[in-house]
Structures are given as C-alpha cells and as structure tokens.
Amino acid sequence: MNLKRFRGETVREALERARGELGPDALVLSTQLVPPSRWRGFVGGREVEVNAAIDREVSEPRPAPQEVRQPESQAVGSLAARLEAAGFAAAVAREVKPAHLASMLLGLLGDARTESAA
Amino acid sequence: MTSRARGSVGPVRIAVTSGKGGVGKTNVAINLAVSLARLRHRVAILDADFGLGNVDVLLGLAPLAHIGHVLAGEKHISEILVAGPRDVQLIPASSGMAQLTALTSGQWELIGDALDEIAADFDYVIIDTAAGISGNVVDAVRIASQVIVVTSLEPTAVVDAYAVIKLLSPTDPAQEIGVVVNNAHDASEAQLVFAQLEVAAARFLNRRLTYFGFIAQDPSVRDAVLAQRPIVDHLPQSAASRCFRILASRLAGLVPHHGSGLRLVAPLECAAPSSPEAPECA
Numbered sequence: 192m193n194l195k196r197f198r199g200e201t202v203r204e205a206l207e208r209a210r211g212e213l214g215p216d217a218l219v220l221s222t223q224l225v226p227p228s229r230w231r232g233f234v235g236g237r238e239v240e241v242n243a244a245i246d247r248e249v250s251e252p253r254p255a256p257q258e259v260r261q262p263e264s265q266a267v268g269s270l271a272a273r274l275e276a277a278g279f280a281a282a283v284a285r286e287v288k289p290a291h292l293a294s295m296l297l298g299l300l301g302d303a304r305t306e307s308a309a
Numbered sequence: 310m311t312s313r314a315r316g317s318v319g320p321v322r323i324a325v326t327s328g329k330g331g332v333g334k335t336n337v338a339i340n341l342a343v344s345l346a347r348l349r350h351r352v353a354i355l356d357a358d359f360g361l362g363n364v365d366v367l368l369g370l371a372p373l374a375h376i377g378h379v380l381a382g383e384k385h386i387s388e389i390l391v392a393g394p395r396d397v398q399l400i401p402a403s404s405g406m407a408q409l410t411a412l413t414s415g416q417w418e419l420i421g422d423a424l425d426e427i428a429a430d431f432d433y434v435i436i437d438t439a440a441g442i443s444g445n446v447v448d449a450v451r452i453a454s455q456v457i458v459v460t461s462l463e464p465t466a467v468v469d470a471y472a473v474i475k476l477l478s479p480t481d482p483a484q485e486i487g488v489v490v491n492n493a494h495d496a497s498e499a500q501l502v503f504a505q506l507e508v509a510a511a512r513f514l515n516r517r518l519t520y521f522g523f524i525a526q527d528p529s530v531r532d533a534v535l536a537q538r539p540i541v542d543h544l545p546q547s548a549a550s551r552c553f554r555i556l557a558s559r560l561a562g563l564v565p566h567h568g569s570g571l572r573l574v575a576p577l578e579c580a581a582p583s584s585p586e587a588p589e590c591a
Binding site: 195196220221242244246249 | 464467468471472475501504505508509512513514
C-alpha cells in the first residue's frame, strides 16, 4: 500500500491532487481540516488534508464480507455507485430504491458535496 | 500448520506484531503481559524474535538458556523459563543466532508441542514476534488465537501495519486482528490512525479489524525502558500505564467489547490530563 497526504483549499481540490498522483482508484482513508502550512495559518484559515492510499498488488476492490448481493437493476447499481462515490456508506447507498426520483438523487449528491466540503 | 490454539483448551495465545520495527511492539507485549498478571492471570511471554530477542533486556532479566536449547533437544521448555516481574514467565530467545531467524515447519511443531506441555500452567501466552514480515512472523502469529498489530501515527508504521494485515489475512481469515495505536497524542489521533487502517483493510483486503485502544504518548515510557522495567510496574500512575491496564482489562474480558468497527469510549480516559508524571499527555 502506498499512503500519501494531499492538501487543498477544498475537499475537491485535495481529492483531485490525490487522484492525479495515485490514479483514479485512490482510496481516501481520512479527511481532516488542518491549519494551512503557509501564512494563512496565522489568520486562522483552514485547509483540507486528505490521506489517500493505493494498493497496486491487490486486484479490484472485493465486495464487503457480510454483504448479500440482491438482484438489482442496473439503474440501482449505478445509483448506488454514484452515491458511494459521493461519500455515502455502501449500505446506505444500496438502500436507495429506484422509485426515488432522479431529481431527489441529484439533491442528495449536492448535499453530500456541501457536507464533505464543510 | 493449523491454528492449534483455537478450539483447544489451554492459554489464550496473543501474538503482538507490527511490521515496522521500533513502534514499541516489545514494550506493548511486556506491559500487556505484566498488566494481565496484575489482574491475577498466569502469564508467559514467548520471545518469538528467536534470533534477536529483546524481551529479556526490557524486563531486566539475564536468561542462561533460550528456545534454541529446546529446539536442539538439550532442555525442556520448563527449564528455560525465567521469572520476571509479577511472576510473568519469559520463554527467552537467543541473541545473535542467525539460524533461529528462519525456523522450519518441523521446528515450529516443536515449539507448538513445547507450549502445549506448559499449557496447564498459564492463562495467557503473549507472543512477541520479530519485526518485518518474514516467515517466522507469520508462523508466530499462526500459533496464536489473537493478533495485536501495533502501529503509530507515522505513515511508515501505518503502511507496514497494513502490510502485515495483508500478509496475515489469507492465512486465517477468521482470526481476529486487533489494532493498538502506540504513542498516540490522544484518543482522536489514535482513532484516526485506526480508521485509516480499517478503511484500507476493508476496501483492499475485505478484512475487518478491531480497535483495541491506544497507548498514550508518555516520556515515562523511555524512563521505564532505561530502567529495564515494565512501565506498569515502574511508573504505575503514568498515562501510558493507565492505557496498558485498560488494554489488559479489555483483553481479559473485563471491559465490554462492542464487536468490530467500533469507536471505543473507554480509552478516552487514557488521555486524561490528571497524571503528574506525564503532563504532556493532556
């Protein structure tokens, strides 16, 4: 496993740096708000620090151990995937049923972004 | 070799390993052992860094014989036991015997048999493994029923702890892997380290980890090491000693254990600023 810290003014910026260096499969291990390293630290600013990792010797991520895979439409799968990508726990993401409207989903994604950026 | 500890009657065998050297693995092992002994358990420590043992040095003991004599058939395991603090019995390793750094499976069988022969005398056997990920480390963990991976905040320690977990995962997927964060500034720092390992192990290895707690950063640890005494005996009121007692209580089942993926509340106490010996831990 390779582990590295990335900083940015926003989560998105730090994530972009992590994915730029470690590749699209980079896994975020933790996210913290930290005082900036430069002069802005003195005026009380904050930076986002992301700890990201990649394990190239391990093939693609395997399913979680206790997870019982239920037959699901592709729509639900991609929905869950998008929610997971937006930072939702896998279990929560899979709870979301196709009945939910796409607009609702977009709202959720928007919330997730603002939450993780906060 | 199968995991002989599980299912069989006898002491609980707990392997302490870390991947990276210098994270305080041996110190965790001896203080855990002595803390368990203070809870009136009968405890032995197997120094499984067979070629380059350190447990005797940290306990201030000078053994005359070591595991090499048992493997050579010169001595019975009961003859090489050395009593340490709180009557913790050390099964010593050699110091500087390269041939003991890579044991054959036959030799491991002998060690397993030897441990079985003294099984009735102990409630816990703490197995202090070597650093690294050599065959000896994996085999030492394999004879244990529980594993403690010691790590610290340093990225190198986290990566190496992950490497050990990765190495151990296929050998026995059912074996519980507990994580102890050593030298942590406070509970939140320790939990951050654990969370990182937990996420990586879950995603990359499909492996659950258990948080066993942390040991507070404490300059008294150095004093105890220099005094060649376990800190739980040398400076029992220190912050680190309190953490060791909590860890031992938890392992001994005195503190409820909330399954896996938990955020334990108890270790918060470890960082309580009430210790006069270690004001830095506040």
